[in-house]
Amino acid sequence: MVFSSITFLFIFLPVILVLYYIIPDKFKNVVMLSASLIFYAWGEPLYVIFLILSILFNYVCGLDIGAKQKDLRKAKLSLVFAVTVNICFLGFFKYYGFLMDSLNAVLPVNIPYRELPLPIGISIYILQAISYLVDVYRREAEPQKNILHLGLYISMFPQLTAGPIVRYIHIEEQLKRRTLSTRRFGQGAVYFITGLGKKVILANSAGNVFEHIWGLQAGHVSVLTAWIGCISFGFQIYFELSGYSDMAMGLAKMFGFEFPKNFDYPYTASSISGFWKRWHISLGNWFREYVYIPLGTGHQGRSRQVLNLLIVWMLIGFWYGDSWTFLFWGLYYGILLIMERFWWGRSMKRMPSVVRHIYTMALILIGWVFFFSPSLGAAVKYMGVMFGPGASGFIDKQAFFYVTTHWLLYLTAILGSSTAGYRGIRYIIDSFEDGRAKKAAASVIYIGIFLISIAYLVTEPSNSLLYFKF
Template identity: 45%
Template sequence: MVFSSLIFLFQFLPAALLFYYVSPKKLRNAVLLAASLVFYAWGEPLYIFLMIFSTVFDYTNGLLIDKFRHRKTVAKAIFIGSLFGNLAILCFFKYAGFIAWNLNQLFHLQLQAADLPLPVGISFYTFQTMSYVVDVYLGKAAAQRNIVAFGTYVTMFPQLVAGPIVKYGDVARQLVSRKVTLERFGEGAEWFIRGLVKKVLLANNIGMLWTSVKTAPAEDVTVLSAWLGIVAFTLQIYFDFSGYSDMARGLGKMFGFELTANFDYPYISRSVTEFWRRWHISLGSWFREYVYIPLGGNRQGLGKQLRNLLVVWLLTGLWHGASWNFVVWGLYFGLLVTMEKLFLLKWLPRWPLAVRHLYTLLAVIVGWVWFELGTLSSAWTFIGTMFGFAAHGWADRQALYDLTANGILLALCALCVTPLPHRMASRLKIRWRLAGSIAFPAFYLAALVLSTAYLVGGTYNPFLYFRF
């Protein structure tokens, strides 16, 4: 089940909200847990048992670590066992085939890995349960003794399958006590509708342009087509993922939770380092807190700091997928961030703002080629086409038609990746409060109706980050 589906919008969500708010406060975690299990089981009826196992496994590990806290050897053994168990599950389902293929290539073996579909959201909920155990072991969080509360934290359907990655410390108090007001519920509804518009009206439509370019024979793609296509994907993945995150944040508010922000207008960045402070914020924060800092961060000299950065970026690439294109994608950004750390961040302030912005966008757009295309060879071929090598000319009728047909949509998307629309809306609310109290609810209602109409008639509705 996905947020941008009619079943979710008009059956599951109203039922979940109704049962949640008619229940006594003491039972609301249980209601949310039950709703989350139904939500996950709708699309993953077998893998729900895997998620339940991960939940019980780390709930138990947290209690055992707390029990044996004064016996450091025992507590450490439980902690290591928890990390090993979580990583073993993740590797088996996500990386076994990749590992087997590489071993076969290197040593001429014939290893066979089980061809199992990837459990939706496994990377997200595994990182959440791991962070909980780490925090309990380090004394940053108290062990949760209520299995229902812990299960609610792990399985909460607003952020279950595509984040944001919620650290236990960020919601520990909210699991015990949270307050929902009509105003806060309304804010949540606004966040949800904004995310739905991003996903349904912007991401889905601009994504069709990328699909047409991606599926065209390589020898037929011109330079203009290649750039139109990858710019379309650049916009699609932002509106798709940030739209989901906005919907997740909105749903969290509707159920009384404050979930962390996951995006902060990343495409207005003026360096690659800044871009990654604004993109998938929860993942960057997780790697910083649980990998970069434990490795030494920037406290042990420049050499080890650069090593730590490359390790984090290698793991970031692998987190996104078990293939060499994701490894290259991670190392590509790791090298760019390293270069900025060494010298580029000293030079960039001397450049005109437009040049800095163009440099960042170009670096990010080329990076998305590695991210999206499944093999290294196809990525190299596409990048070569973008820059005039092996391209089918600079432009053709199809490319010019695509540009003309999608020009307004591209311009609208380019506007919506900036904070300008939000700033304009905020100013209008302040200036015309009375009109705004009528106009803005009417606007959100119209946006919901329009998005629903699109879902009724449309068939193209993927969520890109579900595959991670």
């Protein structure tokens, strides 16, 4: 089940909200945990067993690490064991097919194997489980003795499938008690509707353009058409992931939780480092806290820092997907960040902001080619079209068609991926002096976005989540 579906919007969510608000406080976590398991089992009836086993395993390991706090060596061994099991669990399901394909590519014989479907959300809940175990080991959090609380933290349906990745210490107290209010519920509804519009209206529409261009025959694509396809994918993945994160934050507020911001207008950045401070923030913070800092970069020389950055970005690339293109994509950003930090970062600051922004967006778009291509060869071939070799010319009728028929989509996407879109909505609302008029204007705008999104869902039932492929 996905948030942007008729079933979720008009059956699952209303039922859970009614039960959650009418039931006594001491049973609210039971309702949330039950809802989360049902939500997961809706699309993964078998893999919900593995989710439950993960909860039980990490619950026992957390208690074990907490019980051995007086003996750091034993506590560390318990932590290493628990983290290793979690990583192996993730590695088996996510990288088993990749490993077998790689072996078959180099071995003289072909090893047959059965391809396993990837459990949805496993990349999220495994990282959250590791966060809990490490925080307990560091004594930044107490081992959770209430299995309902830990189960809810690992499996909470608002962020189970696509994040944000929430650190345990940031939500520990909220698992025990939280405040519900009409104001917070209203804020959550606004976040959710905004995210729904991003996903259904903008991401799906941009994705349709990209899929059409990607499906064109080689030799029949112009330079401009190739760039339009790449830009369309850039908008698709941004509005899908940020939209889903907005929906997760909105749902969390409706149930009394507070999730961290996951995207902060990354396409407005004027450097690659600035982009990654704004893109998938919770993921970057997780790798910084649990991988980069433990590697000891703060007290090492430049060569060691470079090595550790490459390790981290290789892991980030592999976290996104199980192919060599994702590994290359991660290393691509690792190298760019190293170059900005140690070589041309200071020179960039002296450049005009427009030049820095063009530089950043060009490199981001090139990176997306590695991200969406099925192989490195396909990525190189597509980039060849973008820069001339292999293209049918600089511009053709197809490029003109996309620009003239989808200009409103791209204009809306540009506004929506910058602060201009938000400021525009606020300007309309604030133009009314009376408080009731402001609320009425806001209601009309967001109800309108919701109704348009529903219309898109009804007319275009195909609404898969791009993130599920990774």
